[in-house]
Amino acid sequence: MKLPISYYQTNDVVYLAKDLLGKFLITNIEGLVTGGMIVETEAYAGIHDLASHAYGDRKTNRTRVMYREGGVSYIYLCYGIHHLFNVVTGKLDVPHAVLIRGIFPMFGLKTMIKRTGKNKADYTISNGPGKLTKAMGISLLYNGALLTDDTIWIEDRRIRIDPFNIQATRRIGVDYAGSDAFLPYRFLLNHKKTHT
DNA sequence: TGTAGGATCCACT
DNA sequence: GTGGATCCTACAG
Numbered sequence: 523m524k525l526p527i528s529y530y531q532t533n534d535v536v537y538l539a540k541d542l543l544g545k546f547l548i549t550n551i552e553g554l555v556t557g558g559m560i561v562e563t564e565a566y567a568g569i570h571d572l573a574s575h576a577y578g579d580r581k582t583n584r585t586r587v588m589y590r591e592g593g594v595s596y597i598y599l600c601y602g603i604h605h606l607f608n609v610v611t612g613k614l615d616v617p618h619a620v621l622i623r624g625i626f627p628m629f630g631l632k633t634m635i636k637r638t639g640k641n642k643a644d645y646t647i648s649n650g651p652g653k654l655t656k657a658m659g660i661s662l663l664y665n666g667a668l669l670t671d672d673t674i675w676i677e678d679r680r681i682r683i684d685p686f687n688i689q690a691t692r693r694i695g696v697d698y699a700g701s702d703a704f705l706p707y708r709f710l711l712n713h714k715k716t717h718t
Numbered sequence: 719t720g721t722a723g724g725a726t727c728c729a730c731t
Numbered sequence: 732g733t734g735g736a737t738c739c740t741a742c743a744g
Contacts, residue, residue, distance in 0.1 A: 574725090601723095606725060693725070
């Protein structure tokens with residue numbers, strides 16, 4: 523069920539961003555398990571993508587983990603407040619990443635409620651990149667963590683996704699990226715029918 | 719060493 | 732639909 527390391531090591535990051543829809547992101551942090559189905563992702567395509575932190579082959583302390591072999595996490599702080607969780611993909615020295623932007627909460631709902639201070643765990647508890655890390659306990663501590671370990675991992679639960687239910691749009695918040703801001707690298711899973 | 723701005727969210731109106 | 736929270740990163744000097 524847990525995705526093997528080889529899954530992450532293709533260089534087709536756009537394909538992976540799409541393929542991760544319907545997979546399950548699960549964390550076991552501080553002894554508490556939370557998780558849910560991935561419903562929104564964005565692809566960041568290495569050194570030629572103006573929106574990517576690794577654009578222009580920028581190797582810095584922050585971006586270093588993106589250059590590792592696919593299958594580790596890349597977590598960074600955004601706007602000084604939000605931790606954003608990315609899946610590093612691709613081969614060694616190819617800094618591709620998929621930003622996980624939304625999950626549908628399914629496991630550990632009580633824990634999510636406690637962590638976020640909300641009063642119910644409906645889809646809004648984890649429908650944004652900063653919200654899902656908060657609900658799932660993901661922080662900078664786990665930057666570079668192996669996704670084949672038992673802290674943060676992704677499972678294939680054989681959910682079949684009809685391509686008809688995948689919507690592709692431009693990415694959010696990357697207006698600075700020139701023409702790359704318009705690439706259709708954001709993928710949303712239309713899952714209204716499974717839960718209402 | 720200093721500073722501008724950011725892969726966001728929420729509480730307002 | 733707007734703005735404040737809040738702090739790290741990158742880059743200029």
